[in-house]
Amino acid sequence: MKEQSSVILEGSKALSPRAGLWWGLLGIVAFSFTVPFTRIAVSGLSPLFIGAGRAVIAAALATIALTATRQHPPSRAQWVRLAVVAAGVVAGFPLLTSFALTTAPAGHSAVVIGLLPAATAVEVVLRTRERPAASFWVFAGLGAAAAIMFAALQNGGLATLHWSDLLLFCAVLAAAVGYAEGGLLARELGAWQTVSWALVVAAPVMLALTLVSVSIEPPTASPVEWLAFGYLAVVSMFLGFFAWYRGLAIGPMAQVSQVQLVQPVITILWAGLLLHEQIGVPTVLGGLAVIACATLAVRTRLTRTITAPKTTTPIRTPEEP
Helix, strand or coil: CCCCCCCCCCCCCCCCCCHHHHHHHHHHHHHCCHHHHHHHHCCCCCHHHHHHHHHHHHHHHHHHHHHHCCCCCCCHHHHHHHHHHHHHHHHHHHHHHHHHCCCCCHHHHHHHHHHHHHHHHHHHHHHCCCEECHHHHHHHHHHHHHHHHHHHHHCCCHHHCCHHHHHHHHHHHHHHHHHHHHHHHHHHHCHHHHHHHHHHHHHHHHHHHHHHHHHHCCCCCCHHHHHHHHHHHHHHHHHHHHHHHHHHHHCCHHHHHHHHHHHHHHHHHHHHHHHCCCCCHHHHHHHHHHHHHHHHHHCCCEEECCCCCCCCCCCCCCCCC
């Protein structure tokens, strides 16, 4: 395979032990605008158009980037794994959250999505030999429990969880699978190459869904709604993954995944500033709790070394701090 600048190769310049966390945090900051901007976009555009159309635009950008840099095509096995990534983060998460946000407030949705770090960590353990310490699972579990309790209390109890919450939970599962598989592929293909190839894989289906949505409900949106859609297509669906998959590739993936715990807190701030949603004391306290859980989780150590799946490209894993 052609050498890629973003692939972590053995013998390359040593990376900081915290490099994966910083790259992951940069990606999360980019993603933190996704929920409020989706909430803005669904005011004038159909959820199907938003979920599929943003992937079509991102796929066009990905095709230009891959062609301009003459990237070597993935192997047959990698194409199959890219399809898994595409199903999770190109199709599943955007479509499910777009439909959920037609009724769910942005701040509430952000905290439900706070389950994603724990779900990603579980998927990482299933797909790799990373084995975080018991304390890691304690902190990750506390963060997940806080998200579930927040969703229940906001809706009047567990018995009254809305259908939008079910869509959000399914979106979390889809994204967790896509994040874990994409992080592994980023070690072989490179960070931006992984998301670019995944977008190419999903492009035919997403283009068909976009055309269907246009035929059913032609898009008529305000300039602000189109700008929000543009951010979802260019940053949330494309550029943000450059940093996120880079961070996961450097790893350790289980620890880096916990950086996502701060995303609901940042998103709630954006929801208050951009959408004027009420931010109460319970929300602030919950935000501080998840930040604490994230901080403690990323500081835990692995109890076993990482053994990556066999690839044709050597992989270097930085030592834990």
